[in-house]
Amino acid sequence: MSHPPAAGLTVAGVTPLSSVDYPGGVLAAVVFLRGCPWRCPYCQNAALRDAGVRDPDERSWGHVLEWLRTRSGLLDAVVFSGGEPLLWPGLLEAMREARGLGFRVGLHTSGMAPAALERVLPLVDWAGLDLKAPRAAYARITGQGGSADAAWESLGLLRRSPAALELRTTWHPGVLSEDELLALARELSPLKSGEWVIQAFQPTGCEDEALSASGRAHMPAELLERMRSILPGFRVGVRE
Template identity: 50%
Template sequence: MPSTPDVCAAAARRRRDAATLRIGGMTALTTIDFPGRLAAVLFCQGCPWRCGYCHNQDLLDAGVPPAIAWADVQAFLQARRGLLDGVVFSGGEPTLQAGLPGAIEAVRAEGFEVALHTAGMYPDRLAAILPRLDWIGLDLKAPLHRYEAITRVPGSGERAWESLRRWLASGVAGECRTTWHAGLFDIAELHALAQRIAALGVTHWALQACRGGGASASLGRYDIARLASHFSSFTLRTA
């Protein structure tokens, strides 16, 4: 058993690390970002990838000063005990920041469950925090050979697919998410992607299909039915 001084030192280290987390924004209440829970969302600043369809462009620059101090987040959460079930770390890319593990521990110490939204760009960092997560939403962007055209970063696909494997091996609940645009990869590749991730063990898949902006193909009923057939839970969204 750790001694009392060791426990106190570990707690102090978590607080110190958590205080470095750069938060670009916060949603005080969500019912959709952490399924089955009432949660707050913390949007972490910074992402090394540059996907053209990113909805959070203002969070990409890791050097932007935080919009919300960690002390203010803690005060907010302490005031929401008994009202919220959990906290979602989203982004940007939360695993970019060294302060994330400490922030997760600090949130759990307040009695909240923890969810993570990630693109899986750092498999080792993800593996280290998976035991402390209650739910994960993993953004799998494309078949492996299409990744670099989307993220504009070499090797991004290998890292994302490795994160997918590590998450599935962990047993942590969650869903896989994909944004599809016909200009990025075609319907045949989308069907192949669905089959591949289902074979790996994905049971919950959320597909966001883009409309307009050069999306020359759309999903018909037959395509949707085929895609859904691979999963126990399938959600289709449009953007």
């Protein structure tokens, strides 16, 4: 079976060295791909939403791949992020080429494209899945009907795969109430165990002027403890 070539994949930007985008202090390059139809108000990469925009800093995947060849032995992993990387048909081949250079492969995804996720999962060593909200609030957060079904289908795929998984939820009390965050914790409780990180909202990169003006969010300690009590088998943490 043939797959779309990675040559047509356009890279919107690269972080050449990160120790926080792949867990365990793994040194990684982060490859950002453009395009996302969801409109989450707190998005830190809002500038990458429009797949049709072209930027002078953009480069071809072939250019990035040649650079990665020079990083062999210096970096441990390549993380594909966005935007939403699963929207690119050439992602599978790009992951295959990165693994061919000896790198582990990480994926940041919203889970909006479970069929595409299922295709690339055999090449993914670790994934960070952005769970936006409890099911009832999903469409309000993303601006897209059916987004909850897609995200939870992707969660099921990831849970059944050997890839390591981190669930993460960006939280601002003006976007997702404390009760809704607790509702999401209850929806996760049947999973029994896992890792869930609450990412406190940061205004950098956010295009929502009202949210940006509100500044960084901070997770109340009491709320965090209530979430942990609902999910005793989970590691529930905060990233601020």
